[in-house]
Each structure stands twice: as structure tokens, then as C-alpha cells.
Amino acid sequence: MARIVLGLWTTHGPTLSTTPEQWLLRVKADRANPAHSFRGSKYSFDELVTLRQGEGLAAQSSLEERTRRHAACRAAVERMADIFEAARPDVVVIFGNDQQELFTEALMPAFTVFNGPTVWNQPSTEAQIPLHAPGIHAAEWGHKPSTYTEYPGHPELANRLIGDAVAQGFDITRAKELPRHEHHWHSGIGHAFGFVYRQIMRDRVVPHVPVITNTFFPPNQPTARRCFDLGRVFGESLAAWDSDARVAVIGSGGMSHFVIDESLDARVMDAIAHRDGNALAGIPETWLQSGSSELKNWIAAAGALFPTTLSGGVIDYQPCYRSEAGTGTANGFVAWQESRTSDLKTH
Numbered sequence: 001m002a003r004i005v006l007g008l009w010t011t012h013g014p015t016l017s018t019t020p021e022q023w024l025l026r027v028k029a030d031r032a033n034p035a036h037s038f039r040g041s042k043y044s045f046d047e048l049v050t051l052r053q054g055e056g057l058a059a060q061s062s063l064e065e066r067t068r069r070h071a072a073c074r075a076a077v078e079r080m081a082d083i084f085e086a087a088r089p090d091v092v093v094i095f096g097n098d099q100q101e102l103f104t105e106a107l108m109p110a111f112t113v114f115n116g117p118t119v120w121n122q123p124s125t126e127a128q129i130p131l132h133a134p135g136i137h138a139a140e141w142g143h144k145p146s147t148y149t150e151y152p153g154h155p156e157l158a159n160r161l162i163g164d165a166v167a168q169g170f171d172i173t174r175a176k177e178l179p180r181h182e183h184h185w186h187s188g189i190g191h192a193f194g195f196v197y198r199q200i201m202r203d204r205v206v207p208h209v210p211v212i213t214n215t216f217f218p219p220n221q222p223t224a225r226r227c228f229d230l231g232r233v234f235g236e237s238l239a240a241w242d243s244d245a246r247v248a249v250i251g252s253g254g255m256s257h258f259v260i261d262e263s264l265d266a267r268v269m270d271a272i273a274h275r276d277g278n279a280l281a282g283i284p285e286t287w288l289q290s291g292s293s294e295l296k297n298w299i300a301a302a303g304a305l306f307p308t309t310l311s312g313g314v315i316d317y318q319p320c321y322r323s324e325a326g327t328g329t330a331n332g333f334v335a336w337q338e339s340r341t342s343d344l345k346t347h
Contacts, residue, residue: 002241006087006248007305007312007336009272009298010080011255012096012195013291013329014135015320016073017142020066023322025135030258030327038259038326040286048259048325061321061328069318069331076316076333077199083335084200089248091154092201092208093161093234095300096192096252097215097293102179109173110220111230112212113165115158116176119210121188121197122148131185143194151189151197154207157241161209164237170230175212192252192297200250213300215253215293224288225281227296231303232277238304251301253294257329260319261292265330268295269314272334275306291329310336 015023035042043051059065103109123144129137155176162172178189188194189210197205211234214221222230238247255265264287271279280299288295315333322328 002238002243002245002247004235004238004249004305004308004310005246005338006084006089007250007301007308007310008080008084008200008248009251009301009332009334010196010200011329011331011333012143012192012252013257013331014139015070015329016077016195016199016331017139018135020063020070022135022138023066023320023328025138027323027327029134030323030325036259036327037290037292039261040284045323045325045327048327052326055326057321057326058324060319061323066320066322069320072316072318073320073331076318076331079315080333080335081200081202083337084248085202087248087337088246089206090245091157092206092248092250093157093211093238093304094193094196094208094250094252095211095213095231095297096190096196097213097297098190098192099216101186101190102212103214104181104184108214108217108220110214110222111170112173112175113158113162114153114175114210114212115155115162116153117155118150119153119189119193120148120150120178121145121194124187128185128187143191143198144188145198145203151205152207154209158209160241161234161237165230165233168233170233192294196250196252211300213296215288215296216290221285221293222296223285224283224296224299227300228277228281228303231300232307235304235307239307249301249304251298253297254292255295255330255332257291259326260321260328260330262319262330264292265317265319265332268298269317269332269334272298272302273313277303277306305336308336310338312336
């Protein structure tokens with residue numbers, strides 16, 4: 001039977017692929033947003049500054065702190081890539097999300113499993129670059145190749161996962177080919193997956209199955225419970241797969257953003273450490289909105305990984321603030337392996 005030999009949870013956002021100085025490119029958009037999601041409510045930038053004035057966020061978003069936290073994140077990414085390389089998986093299941101990169105308002109599935117033989121990606125064209133949100137193009141190297149590139153999918157496993165999920169009452173959209181949109185800001189697979197290819201797999205992409213969840217866009221966002229249960233079904237399917245494959249499961253997304261909430265991140269980290277599915281599934285939907293909704297990719301991966309005997313812990317956690325309003329991205333990295341590694345720490 002197949003064996004799950006590795007579990008990774010990783011963030012994938014622009015702070016990991018831009019300089020500390022470039023983090024500030026996003027602040028203009030932060031100030032213009034009248035409805036930042038934070039702990040179940042909506043706030044303007046100025047309202048967040050007032051609400052969080054006792055947290056010392058001006059100091060935490062200084063260039064000195066941005067530089068220190070960026071360096072720590074880069075070290076954590078390299079550690080995660082080393083762990084992936086050492087595990088030598090034959091196939092990977094990646095839980096990620098789409099931010100209108102593949103899907104648009106014309107079609108927005110809740111869950112999509114890619115079951116094609118190849119996944120492609122390419123750099124943005126000159127026409128697409130002006131369509132990017134502030135600060136996004138600067139991070140593109142971190143999730144897009146320098147030229148058009150195709151990566152191996154795994155149709156056999158994808159079809160197995162789809163069939164087992166449908167048998168358990170899940171309605172799954174399947175995609176054998178990635179859509180090609182005209183006059184769209186993005187081409188190729190989304191950044192949640194491209195980051196894993198480039199920075200966790202170091203461009204040596206093994207056969208894999210992208211699982212694409214609509215975490216961002218109402219009204220058909222799957223709940224945290226539904227994401228966890230889908231991960232559980234996929235974990236059971238992997239465990240029963242008549243194959244000698246070594247499997248890795250990766251949750252790509254989060255942590256709290258575009259307003260950082262360290263208490264939410266700690267809640268997720270603690271639930272993973274204690275294999276507490278109910279704690280993950282019980283996080284209020286109003287807290288899992290905007291960028292923080294990507295934590296549902298972590299929750300789905302947890303559903304697959306909790307029944308395994310893998311063990312490990314937190315590689316690092318860095319709340320990467322870029323403003324006194326608490327905007328930014330919290331970056332977290334967790335690894336579970338077949339044997340405990342002494343240099344991992346608990347949160």
C-alpha cells in the first residue's frame with residue numbers, strides 16, 4: 001500500500017519573495033481598503049490603527065524588524081525544501097486555493113481536483129504586468145518560472161481521489177487542462193502551487209495532484225469542517241491505494257493576512273500539534289475570510305495527516321507586519337516526518 005511519508009504546511013505569500021523594502025508596496029492598497037477582515041469584523045486602515053495601538057506595531061513593522069523576520073522566513077523556506085528533498089516522495093498531494101488566477105466569476109467551483117497529465121506555468125506577459133495589484137509582480141519569481149514550463153501531474157491518483165470523494169458525498173469539479181483566458185491578469189497554475197514547485201521542490205517537481213479550493217470568494221466557500229473532512233477522505237484513499245508510492249501531503253496557504261492575527265495562528269498551530277480536528281473545524285467562518293481563508297488549505301491537509309504516525313513540529317513562525325495597522329502576512333512553516341527531528345520546536 002502507499003505510505004504517507006511527509007506532511008508540510010507552508011505559507012506562500014509575497015513577503016517570502018520580496019525584499020523587506022518591497023513589503024511597503026502593498027501599504028497603499030492597505031490604506032485604500034475600507035473593509036479589512038479582522039476577528040470577524042470589518043475595519044478601515046485608520047480604524048485598525050486605533051484598535052491595535054497598544055500592540056507596538058509601528059516598531060514591529062520597522063525596517064529593522066522586517067529585515068530580521070524576512071531572513072528568518074527565508075531560512076525556514078530553505079529548511080522546508082531540505083526536508084522535502086530528504087523525504088524523496090514519489091507523488092505529492094497539494095492543497096491550495098485560487099485567487100481568480102484559474103477561475104473567474106464565470107465559473108468558481110468550491111473544490112477542484114486537477115487530473116491532467118501536465119500542469120503548466122509561465123511568466124506574466126508585458127500586457128499582464130500592469131494588471132497586477134501593487135507589489136505582486138515583484139514577488140513573481142517566487143512562484144513562476146522564467147519560461148513556459150510543464151510539470152507532471154498524476155491522473156491515476158487524481159481520479160482515485162475524485163472517485164473516493166464522490167462516493168463520500170463530495171461534489172468535486174475535475175480539470176484535465178488549465179484554462180487559458182484572454183485579457184486576464186494571470187496565466188498558468190496559481191501561486192499557491194507555483195510557490196511549492198519553485199521554493200519547496202526547488203523546481204524539481206515530482207508527479208502531483210493539485211487540489212484547488214475556493215477559500216476566498218463567497219457565497220460557495222467550503223467551511224472549515226468541510227475542508228477537514230475532504231482531507232480526511234483523501235487521507236483514507238491514500239492509505240488504501242494499492243501502490244508502493246511514497247506520498248507527501250502539503251497545505252499551501254495562510255497564515256493570517258492581510259491583517260495579522262497572532263492569536264488565530266496560534267490556535268491553528270496548537271490544534272495541529274494536538275491533532276485536534278474539532279478545534280480546526282470549529283474556527284468561525286467570519287475569522288477565515290480574506291487572506292486568512294487560506295488556512296483552510298492547512299485544515300484540509302490536517303484532515304489527511306492527523307491519522308498518520310508522522311511526527312514533527314513548527315519550523316518557524318514570523319508575523320511579518322508592514323504597517324502600524326497590523327497589515328502584512330504571518331508566515332508559518334510546519335513539518336511532519338516519519339521520525340522526529342530534534343531541531344523542530346513546538347509553538
